[in-house]
Every structure is written in structure tokens, then in C-alpha cells.
Amino acid sequence: MNLHVPALAPEAAPVRTTCPYCGVGCGVLARPDGQGGASVAGDPQHPANFGRLCSKGSALGETLSLDDRVLHPEIAGRRVAWDEALDAVAEGFRRTIAAHGPDSVAFYLSGQLLTEDYYVANKLAKGFIGTPHVDTNSRLCMSSSVAAHRRAFGSDTVPGCYEDLDEADLLVLVGSNTAWCHPILFRRMLDAREKRGTKIVAIDPRQTQTGEEADLFLGIRPGTDTALFSGLLVHLADHGALDPRYIAEHTAGFEPALERARQIAPSIASTAAATGLTEAEVETFFTLFRTTQRVVTATSQGVNQSAQGTDKANAIINCHLATGRIGQPGMGPFSLTGQPNAMGGREVGGLANMLAAHMHFTPEEVDLVRRFWNAPNIITGEGMKAVALFEAIERGKIKALWVMGTNPAVSMPRADRVRAALQKLDTYVVSEVAADTDTVRARNAIVLPALAWGEKDGTVTNSERRISRQRAFLATPGEAKADWWIMAQVAKRLGHAKAFAWGNAAAVFREHAALSEFENRGTRDFDLGGLADITDAAYDAAAPVQWPLTRKAKAPQSRFFAQGGFFTRDRKARFVAVQKPALAQGTSDALPLRLNTGRVRDHWHTLTRTGKSPRLSAHRAVPFVEIHPDDAGVAGLTDGDLARVRTAHGAAVLEVMVTPGAQAGMLFAPMHWSEANTSDGRVGALAQGAVDPVSGQPELKATPASIAPEPYRSRGYLITRDMVAAPYGWWWARASLEGATGLIFASQDGAPEASALMRDLFPGATFSEYADPARGRYRAAAFRDARLLGVLALAPASERPTWDAAKAFFRTQELLEPSARRALISGRAESAGTGPLVCACHTVGLDTIRAAIKGGAHGVEAVGAACKAGTNCGSCIPEIRKLLASERAAGELAPASA
Numbered sequence: 001m002n003l004h005v006p007a008l009a010p011e012a013a014p015v016r017t018t019c020p021y022c023g024v025g026c027g028v029l030a031r032p033d034g035q036g037g038a039s040v041a042g043d044p045q046h047p048a049n050f051g052r053l054c055s056k057g058s059a060l061g062e063t064l065s066l067d068d069r070v071l072h073p074e075i076a077g078r079r080v081a082w083d084e085a086l087d088a089v090a091e092g093f094r095r096t097i098a099a100h101g102p103d104s105v106a107f108y109l110s111g112q113l114l115t116e117d118y119y120v121a122n123k124l125a126k127g128f129i130g131t132p133h134v135d136t137n138s139r140l141c142m143s144s145s146v147a148a149h150r151r152a153f154g155s156d157t158v159p160g161c162y163e164d165l166d167e168a169d170l171l172v173l174v175g176s177n178t179a180w181c182h183p184i185l186f187r188r189m190l191d192a193r194e195k196r197g198t199k200i201v202a203i204d205p206r207q208t209q210t211g212e213e214a215d216l217f218l219g220i221r222p223g224t225d226t227a228l229f230s231g232l233l234v235h236l237a238d239h240g241a242l243d244p245r246y247i248a249e250h251t252a253g254f255e256p257a258l259e260r261a262r263q264i265a266p267s268i269a270s271t272a273a274a275t276g277l278t279e280a281e282v283e284t285f286f287t288l289f290r291t292t293q294r295v296v297t298a299t300s301q302g303v304n305q306s307a308q309g310t311d312k313a314n315a316i317i318n319c320h321l322a323t324g325r326i327g328q329p330g331m332g333p334f335s336l337t338g339q340p341n342a343m344g345g346r347e348v349g350g351l352a353n354m355l356a357a358h359m360h361f362t363p364e365e366v367d368l369v370r371r372f373w374n375a376p377n378i379i380t381g382e383g384m385k386a387v388a389l390f391e392a393i394e395r396g397k398i399k400a401l402w403v404m405g406t407n408p409a410v411s412m413p414r415a416d417r418v419r420a421a422l423q424k425l426d427t428y429v430v431s432e433v434a435a436d437t438d439t440v441r442a443r444n445a446i447v448l449p450a451l452a453w454g455e456k457d458g459t460v461t462n463s464e465r466r467i468s469r470q471r472a473f474l475a476t477p478g479e480a481k482a483d484w485w486i487m488a489q490v491a492k493r494l495g496h497a498k499a500f501a502w503g504n505a506a507a508v509f510r511e512h513a514a515l516s517e518f519e520n521r522g523t524r525d526f527d528l529g530g531l532a533d534i535t536d537a538a539y540d541a542a543a544p545v546q547w548p549l550t551r552k553a554k555a556p557q558s559r560f561f562a563q564g565g566f567f568t569r570d571r572k573a574r575f576v577a578v579q580k581p582a583l584a585q586g587t588s589d590a591l592p593l594r595l596n597t598g599r600v601r602d603h604w605h606t607l608t609r610t611g612k613s614p615r616l617s618a619h620r621a622v623p624f625v626e627i628h629p630d631d632a633g634v635a636g637l638t639d640g641d642l643a644r645v646r647t648a649h650g651a652a653v654l655e656v657m658v659t660p661g662a663q664a665g666m667l668f669a670p671m672h673w674s675e676a677n678t679s680d681g682r683v684g685a686l687a688q689g690a691v692d693p694v695s696g697q698p699e700l701k702a703t704p705a706s707i708a709p710e711p712y713r714s715r716g717y718l719i720t721r722d723m724v725a726a727p728y729g730w731w732w733a734r735a736s737l738e739g740a741t742g743l744i745f746a747s748q749d750g751a752p753e754a755s756a757l758m759r760d761l762f763p764g765a766t767f768s769e770y771a772d773p774a775r776g777r778y779r780a781a782a783f784r785d786a787r788l789l790g791v792l793a794l795a796p797a798s799e800r801p802t803w804d805a806a807k808a809f810f811r812t813q814e815l816l817e818p819s820a821r822r823a824l825i826s827g828r829a830e831s832a833g834t835g836p837l838v839c840a841c842h843t844v845g846l847d848t849i850r851a852a853i854k855g856g857a858h859g860v861e862a863v864g865a866a867c868k869a870g871t872n873c874g875s876c877i878p879e880i881r882k883l884l885a886s887e888r889a890a891g892e893l894a895p896a897s898a
């Protein structure tokens with residue numbers, strides 16, 4: 001791969017890199033514009049996406065500005081030189097260790113770090129500082145899958161690869177909103193359906209876009225997956241659908257596991273009763289699974305983020321082992337990883353219960369790693385897992401914490417408590433790229449500016465064990481540094497210069513690969529021996545490659561376990577006798593519902609990146625809660641109202657979305673909003689986080705909750721060119737707009753207060769205004785020399801003015817004609833809007849698509865031809881299909897009611 005810039009090239013050659021969002025790990029071609037930005041396109045040569053990108057990947061170019069970046073080291077808000085900051089970290093750690101021992105120091109890392117960064121953090125903590133308390137946000141993400149793999153396979157091995165999704169005849173998606181969270185894999189699944197008639201089953205308590213697209217949707221009761229897959233195991237056994245040869249030769253423990261499954265779900269009827277499904281649904285699913293050889297069961301957070309997550313995953317793996325459907329084309333259990341480098345973190349040993357390179361804590365393994373690192377302070381056992389770790393901070397047991405690449409003040413369960421616990425620390429270090437995260441602003445910190453995507457260099461591993469390069473294509477901004485470099489500097493100051501003396505990321509990678517093959521001899525799945533001697537030039541040019549890749553192998557191996565060969569002592573897999581499912585906490589009269597949390601299509605976690613993109617911010621602009629119509633009726637709520645959702649741990653005020661897709665008794669709210677971008681929408685504060693007994697992964701999907709109306713007098717929006725603080729007492733959510741920033745708000749204020757506010761915000765400006773205080777309506781636009789500065793609209797709460805039309809006026813800096821000024825505040829502009837955004841790539845709204853359908857576009861392609869919606873990344877195709885169906889249904893009903 002040699003990217004020569006032709007002498008007369010009109011623009012720079014693209015740089016091959018990898019998307020920094022989800023675990024699909026799509027290849028990206030980034031073309032820098034020479035002004036700090038870049039355009040991006042899918043890399044046609046990358047085997048994860050073959051040129052496609054989803055809405056988030058396509059909008060990466062909109063997230064590169066330096067507006068909100070940390071660009072210099074800071075101590076308690078004061079800008080300092082690197083030396084001073086690094087000395088402060090080293091000194092803080094040294095003091096803490098001297099007074100309280102090395103295990104009073106902790107690291108909280110992230111699946112968004114590069115493998116090289118992760119490796120250095122792990123080595124520093126576990127080998128040199130000598131603290132076992134290193135955990136990562138992956139604890140909240142896929143640690144239950146890791147634990148299930150280890151129980152079943154003896155190692156944390158993902159047996160399959162993406163081609164299995166192309167080659168399966170049945171895809172069972174359990175607790176995965178694939179259409180929104182792994183969109184490019186979902187496109188591959190839909191292609192498989194097109195090509196070979198693959199059936200898709202979605203299992204989820206709520207009807208998602210994935211469920212809408214599936215051939216069979218099973219709306220199970222939360223937390224009951226173990227019963228469903230126990231019932232399936234029994235069904236397979238009773239219908240002669242087992243693979244006795246595979247069970248006998250390659251597994252152990254089948255009988256007790258089946259026996260337990262019979263206690264949990266002996267029949268179709270009992271399975272239906274345990275899961276809330278109908279017997280017909282259960283029977284259809286069981287028959288499909290039994291009669292289809294090529295089955296992939298793909299799992300995500302509906303499985304992992306549960307107090308019974310490890311059992312859920314093992315109940316699923318049991319069914320694949322029992323039928324021998326593993327490690328062959330189109331077959332196997334498949335854990336879809338969330339973050340871009342969740343897998344890299346597992347490889348280096350970033351979790352508190354792993355040591356390094358897929359090794360644990362047997363005396364031999366500890367000794368091996370000690371010798372390889374020449375480590376003076378090697379740890380000998382597991383450290384505390386995330387939930388316990390933050391509790392230990394609260395208790396004063398952990399005194400120094402280094403947070404890197406994650407925002408726990410938002411994303412940990414019981415986030416208010418976690419945030420408060422940070423006050424107890426003596427030394428608090430945050431390596432970040434964004435200046436204003438809740439974790440940075442929680443208290444005085446040593447803030448270290450890290451290189452961001454596009455600036456940093458290294459590798460990530462995707463869900464199918466494929467290692468890809470992230471390459472720098474932008475200049476280093478300010479004084480930002482690579483995370484691995486920062487840690488190596490601190491290591492030097494702690495007296496470990498020799499062991500942390502790498503000159504570049506390639507050197508770190510070589511050491512990581514060398515450890516993976518050190519005294520391995522086929523005893524460990526993770527072996528990168530073939531890359532241990534990679535040169536700097538080869539590393540720079542490296543194409544994506546799967547592991548294992550041993551020194552002797554001619555080619556990497558894409559699947560595991562078709563012929564057994566598990567990483568247990570007897571090389572046999574283990575069936576697991578799972579526990580009867582029971583949710584961690586019961587509902588009560590005070591908390592009669594259950595709060596499920598998760599993601600939306602166009603936002604990423606705590607909004608520090610997707611929040612910068614106007615396109616991505618338009619799909620869902622405010623924090624919301626989905627509720628079933630029956631529950632909404634009981635609570636006296638209608639669509640669009642604001643409601644207070646409460647649990648035993650916290651409360652949030654969210655916009656109500658009434659949908660029959662919600663399960664009665666359940667609420668769903670996205671995890672994305674933080675203190676930095678909403679007044680009252682921090683959903684992480686509400687989640688209980690009861691931990692899975694095996695993996696320590698917290699439950700984030702079923703917290704007992706209540707909901708009640710939160711009445712406000714007025715609703716409205718405020719759009720300003722420059723960021724302004726929201727007035728005290730308002731409920732608000734902030735979103736990026738083209739050329740502006742906007743607040744959608746609710747308030748007890750009326751027209752007079754709104755008018756006073758505009759004068760406060762824009763002193764000396766001229767105003768176009770419309771006020772009707774009696775009716776509680778007010779609109780105003782502020783100008784300086786005919787240049788638009790800001791717009792405010794306020795109306796009685798029931799009217800909820802929308803900004804779709806007004807925001808268009810900020811796209812240019814041009815001076816506005818008097819007629820445009822009048823239109824801006826007339827309120828007429830509203831009805832000319834295109835409605836809520838559906839297609840993020842071409843900014844096409846709901847109303848436009850509806851109009852296209854009414855105008856005769858009767859299929860996805862026709863809609864695309866009429867208004868371009870759905871013609872780029874395709875992430876919105878499920879939503880377009882849904883609109884087509886609802887318009888069709890409305891059309892059919894029309895004559896009857898006419």
C-alpha cells in the first residue's frame with residue numbers, strides 16, 4: 001500500500017485509518033483539507049465495511065474542530081508546562097504509595113484507548129507501580145461475555161468472524177440493537193437476507209429498529225434470556241437435534257447443564273410463561289433454530305449489562321456447543337463488541353481480573369509476565385472491578401486515581417454517587433481530549449491533554465479479532481501528547497526509565513506482540529508472534545489482519561474450535577449449568593416500572609464527539625424516555641410532555657416519547673446526555689448497577705423506576721451564534737447547529753422574562769420582536785448591522801415551538817433582508833420546516849420523506865430518488881421502511897373512515 005502524491009495532485013492523498021466509534025472497526029479514508037479539517041469516506045479495501053460508513057462514521061469530518069479541546073496541561077484549572085504536570089502526577093503517586101501502599105493507586109481506562117496506550121498503562125500499573133486496581137469502562141460493556149468465554153472455552157476467545165454473518169441462514173440477535181449500534185454489520189446481515197434468504201430473529205424487551213426489520217421479533221420480559229435459551233437446549237435435546245459426537249469429543253459437563261435447563265424451562269409452555277412470550281412465538285423460534293444448521297447468535301448489551309449477564313451468555317453458548325455449531329462458516333455465538341478497541345483492551349489485560357496478553361494469575365503466568373517485563377513489583381492477584389473500585393474511592397481506600405479516555409461521572413451506574421466520591425481522592429488525574437466533561441469538571445484535577453482521533457497513531461482490534469491501524473492525518477494541536485507517551489514520562493519520573501523507553505508506537509506494539517508469543521507454544525489463544533519483529537515501515541503500512549498470527553503461521557486463523565482445541569487443561573469446552581433467572585431488584589408501589597437504558601443511532605456515549613456534529617445532533621436533540629401508551633395513560637402523560645423519572649438513586653427530567661414499541665411496565669432512556677449538555681438528563685445517575693456475581697458487570701437495563709409529569713408553563717428554543725449559559729431554573733438540552741448552538745428549553749417564564757433575557761444576552765443589538773404576553777407567546781431575533789445573532793421562541797408548553805425552520809437562518813453569515821427577518825419571527829417559518837431529521841447524511845426530515853411517499857414514492861429506492869434520503873450510509877433505511885409502512889397503513893385506512 002503505497003500512497004504516492006502525484007506531482008500535480010489537486011488535493012492530498014487520503015490516509016487509511018479506522019473509525020473511532022464502534023467495534024465494527026470500519027476502514028476510513030481521511031483526506032485532510034489543510035486547514036485542520038478533513039473529508040472522510042469508507043475504505044473500499046477494508047474487510048469490515050468494504051467502503052461503507054454509517055451516519056456516525058460519515059460525519060467524522062464534523063467532529064474535528066478544536067473548539068472544546070484541552071490543549072495544554074492544567075492543574076486545578078491553571079495552565080502549566082508539561083514538566084510541572086508530569087512531576088505533579090509522579091509526586092502525587094509517590095506520596096500516596098509511601099503513605100498507603102501501592103494498592104491505594106488505581107487506573108480507570110477505556111476501550112477507546114489504542115492498544116499501545118492500553119499496554120503501557122497495564123504494564124505501568126501491574127508491573128511497576130504494583131497495584132492490581134486497574135479496570136476499564138469495558139467492565140460496563142462486555143466483561144460478562146469475557147467471563148462466559150472463559151467459563152466455556154478456557155480463554156476469552158471470539159470464535160467467529162464477520163463472514164459468518166454473510167454465510168449464516170439464521171441470525172439470532174439477542175439484546176442487540178444492531179441497526180443502530182453496529183449499523184454496517186446490520187447492512188451485511190440485510191445483504192445476506194437478500195442473497196441467501198437468511199432469517200433474522202431479534203430478542204429484546206423493546207421494539208427497536210432492529211426488531212422492526214427482523215423476520216421474527218421476540219419481545220421478552222427483561223432478564224429472562226437464560227430461561228429462553230435453557231428452554232431451547234431442552235427442546236434441542238428432546239428433538240434429536242444435538243451433535244453427540246461433538247459433545248463427546250470436545251466438551252464436558254453436558255448432562256448437569258441439561259439437567260439444570262430442565263429445571264428452569266422444561267417445556268415450550270414453561271419457557272413461554274418464564275419469558276412472557278406466547279407459546280407460538282417460542283415454538284417458531286425453537287423450530288427455526290433446530291432446523292437451521294448455519295446459525296449465528298449475536299449478542300450485545302441486553303445480554304451483558306445484566307446482573308445475570310454471564311449466565312445469559314453461557315446459556316447461549318451451551319446451545320451452540322450442544323449442536324456443534326461453532327467455528328464453522330456461518331455458525332457460532334458472536335459477542336458484538338461495543339467500543340473500537342474493546343478487544344485490544346482484553347488482549348493487553350486491561351480488566352482487573354486479567355494480567356496481560358490473555359493471561360491470568362496462576363503462579364506460572366505471573367512469573368512469566370514478571371520475567372518478560374523484568375518487573376520489580378508484579379502483582380499476584382485480581383484487582384477491584386469498576387463498581388467496587390469507585391466504592392473503594394468513596395470509602396477512602398483508593399487515594400489516587402488516573403482516568404483515561406472515559407467519562408465515569410456520566411457513564412457509571414449511580415453516577416451522582418461516583419461523581420461525589422471523586423472528592424475523596426488525594427490525587428486525581430484525567431487524560432482527556434475534551435475540556436468540559438463531567439469527569440473533568442467534577443473537582444480540581446491534573447488534566448493532561450491527549451491526542452485525539454486523527455492525531456494519534458496506533459492499533460485497534462475489532463469484534464472479529466482484526467487489528468487495524470489508526471493513523472494520524474492531522475497536525476498535533478497545542479501541546480497534546482499520545483497517551484502512551486504521557487504514561488512513559490510518568491514511569492520515568494517514578495524511576496522506571498529503562499522499561500518505558502520506546503521511541504514510537506511501533507516499538508510498543510512490538511513488545512506487546514512479543515509478550516503474546518513469549519513461552520506460548522499454543523497454550524494461549526492470543527499469539528501475535530508473526531508481528532513481533534514488524535519494522536517501523538511495515539507497521540506504518542500495515543493492512544488489517546486477524547489474530548492469532550503465530551510466527552510460524554502462513555496466514556492468520558479466522559475461526560476457532562470447529563475441531564475442539566479449547567484452552568482448558570483437557571482441551572475440552574465446558575457446558576455451564578446456569579442459574580434460574582431473577583432480576584436483581586423487585587419493583588414496588590413507589591417504583592412500579594423498570595428503567596432500561598441504551599443508545600440512539602446518531603450519538604456516541606457522553607456526546608463529547610458526536611455532540612459536535614449538527615447533522616448527528618438533529619436525529620434526537622433532547623434526552624427522552626420511551627413509554628408504552630398504557631403506562632403513559634396511567635401517569636397522565638402524552639407524547640412530547642416532560643416527565644420526571646425517578647429511581648432509588650437519582651432522577652432526571654426527560655421528554656416523553658409514547659410508543660407501542662415500548663413494553664408495558666418498562667421505560668427506556670438513552671445514556672448520552674451529561675451535565676455539560678443538559679440541565680436534568682443524566683440518566684447514568686438513575687441506574688442501580690447491581691453486579692453480575694461472576695463478571696462484576698453492572699446491570700444497566702432494569703432499574704425499578706417511577707414516572708410523573710413535570711409541568712412547565714412555557715416551552716421554546718434559543719439559538720445563538722456563540723455559546724451562552726442557560727438561565728437558572730430552566731430545563732434545557734443543548735445541541736450543535738450549523739453556524740450556531742441551540743437550547744431546547746422549558747421554563748416557568750413568560751413573554752416579559754424572555755424579552756428581558758434577550759436584552760441581557762445581546763446588549764446593544766437591534767431586535768425584531770413579536771410578543772403576546774396574554775397568550776404567553778414571544779419571538780425575537782437579535783441583529784447587529786443586519787447580522788443575525790440569536791433567536792428565541794417561547795410559547796405555552798402545549799405548543800412546543802420547533803426550531804427546524806429558524807435554525808436554517810444561521811447556516812450562512814449573510815445579512816438578512818427585512819422580509820427574512822419578518823419570516824423568522826412570524827412563526828410561519830415553522831410550518832415550512834422539514835420536520836425531525838431522519839437522514840443525517842443528506843439532512844432530510846420526516847415531513848419531506850412523508851411528502852415523497854404521498855407523492856408516489858412507494859419503496860426505499862423511490863424515496864431515495866425523490867429526496868435523496870437513505871442513499872448514502874443507509875443507517876436510516878429502517879426508519880424509512882417504517883414510514884412507508886405507516887403511510888401505507890394510513891392510506892389503507894383512509895377510504896374506510898372517509
Ligand SMILES: Nc1nc2c(c(=O)[nH]1)N[C@H]1C(S)=C(S)[C@@H](COP(=O)(O)OP(=O)(O)OC[C@H]3O[C@@H](n4cnc5c(=O)[nH]c(N)nc54)[C@H](O)[C@@H]3O)O[C@H]1N2
Pocket residue numbers: 022023141174175176177178180181182203204205206208220221222223224225300301302303306337338339596597598599600601602603604605701
Ligand atoms: N449509535 C451508537 N452506536 C454504538 C454506541 C453508541 O454510543 N451509539 N456505543 C457502542 C458501544 S460501546 C456498545 S457497548 C454497543 C451497544 O450496542 P447495543 O447493545 O446494541 O445497544 P444498547 O442500546 O445498549 O442495548 C441493546 C438492547 O438491549 C435491550 N435489552 C435490555 N434488556 C434486555 C434483556 O433483558 N434481554 C434482551 N434480550 N435485551 C435487552 C435493550 O432494550 C436494547 O435495545 O454499541 C456500540 N455502538
Ligand SMILES: Nc1nc2c(c(=O)[nH]1)N[C@H]1C(S)=C(S)[C@@H](COP(=O)(O)OP(=O)(O)OC[C@H]3O[C@@H](n4cnc5c(=O)[nH]c(N)nc54)[C@H](O)[C@@H]3O)O[C@H]1N2
Pocket residue numbers: 110111112113137138140141142301305338339404405406407408410411412413431432433434437450451452453456483597598599604605606607608609671683684687700
Ligand atoms: N446507563 C447506562 N450507562 C452506560 C451504558 C448504558 O447502556 N447505559 N453503557 C456502558 C458502556 S457499554 C460503555 S462502553 C460506557 C461508555 O462510557 P464512556 O467511556 O464514559 O463514554 P465516552 O463518552 O465514550 O467517554 C470517552 C471519553 O474519552 C475522551 N477521549 C476520546 N478520545 C480520547 C483519547 O484518545 N485519549 C483520551 N485520553 N481521551 C479520549 C472523550 O472526550 C470522552 O470524554 O458507558 C457505559 N455506561
Ligand code: SF4
Pocket residue numbers: 019020021022023024025026049052053054055056057058182183184185
Ligand atoms: S459501523 Fe459506523 S460507527 Fe461503527 S465503525 Fe463502522 S462507520 Fe464507525
Ligand SMILES: [Mo]
Pocket residue numbers: 140141142338339
Ligand atoms: Mo460499550
